[in-house]
Amino acid sequence: MKKYFEEFNIDCGFSQRPDGNSLDIRNAMAREAEVSGGLVVKANLVHGIDICIIDEEALSERPYLAVEDCDGLVTNLKNVTLTTTHGDCIPVFAYDPKKKAIGIAHAGWRGTADCVVSNLIYCMCEEYKCKPKDIHAVVGPGIGACCFEVDDDVVDYFTESMPWTEEYMARRSDGKYLIDLKGINCELLEVEGVKAENIFIDPDCTCCESSKDLYFSYRRDKCEERMLAYIRL
Ligand SMILES: [Zn+2]
Numbered sequence: 001m002k003k004y005f006e007e008f009n010i011d012c013g014f015s016q017r018p019d020g021n022s023l024d025i026r027n028a029m030a031r032e033a034e035v036s037g038g039l040v041v042k043a044n045l046v047h048g049i050d051i052c053i054i055d056e057e058a059l060s061e062r063p064y065l066a067v068e069d070c071d072g073l074v075t076n077l078k079n080v081t082l083t084t085t086h087g088d089c090i091p092v093f094a095y096d097p098k099k100k101a102i103g104i105a106h107a108g109w110r111g112t113a114d115c116v117v118s119n120l121i122y123c124m125c126e127e128y129k130c131k132p133k134d135i136h137a138v139v140g141p142g143i144g145a146c147c148f149e150v151d152d153d154v155v156d157y158f159t160e161s162m163p164w165t166e167e168y169m170a171r172r173s174d175g176k177y178l179i180d181l182k183g184i185n186c187e188l189l190e191v192e193g194v195k196a197e198n199i200f201i202d203p204d205c206t207c208c209e210s211s212k213d214l215y216f217s218y219r220r221d222k223c224e225e226r227m228l229a230y231i232r233l
Pocket residue numbers: 143144145146147148205206207208209
């Protein structure tokens with residue numbers, strides 16, 4: 001399990017292959033939550049940009065809640081574990097140590113192009129009065145610019161709404177493009193006002209051959225297993 005935000009004394013991580021499949025890890029978390037009175041929330045991902053706010057009302061669903069049609073979650077409640085699953089798509093974690101609010105988002109190429117992380121930061125600011133300059137973010141392990149090969153249609157989808165993303169693309173001799181999704185998500189966070197020094201980009205690519213023992217990769221292996229990203233106050 002890779003851990004983040006340890007300096008803030010909150011629990012945040014991204015599972016690795018030896019930890020097992022996301023399903024089993026989340027089930028174990030739900031069993032723990034049953035004992036401790038906590039709640040485990042799962043975003044049922046649709047590659048969209050909707051963020052769900054987990055408030056007191058959600059606690060009636062203890063110990064487990066699956067939220068339909070959403071790719072991000074935010075809360076300021078303790079003992080609530082926000083989770084998303086990943087098979088190459090980029091996890092983005094956010095924490096505001098001043099307002100004690102957390103957020104998580106799932107950003108594949110479509111979610112990245114539609115700015116799901118911008119929405120995540122916006123929701124934290126609207127709901128918990130966070131200031132972007134106080135928010136710390138992690139752009140977690142996911143498919144890197146080394147492996148994320150796409151065709152013109154994806155390139156056009158990005159550049160039509162955000163011409164600056166061209167900077168994060170490289171055209172190969174065979175006409176295909178490589179896109180740096182982590183770099184784009186990082187820049188989107190900065191556009192929202194998150195300070196560059198408060199953003200950590202995990203360099204791990206889930207799809208590289210060299211990470212076969214560490215990560216499941218949908219693109220590399222067409223496997224059904226996923227990694228679990230989670231954050232909890
Ligand atoms: Zn790679």
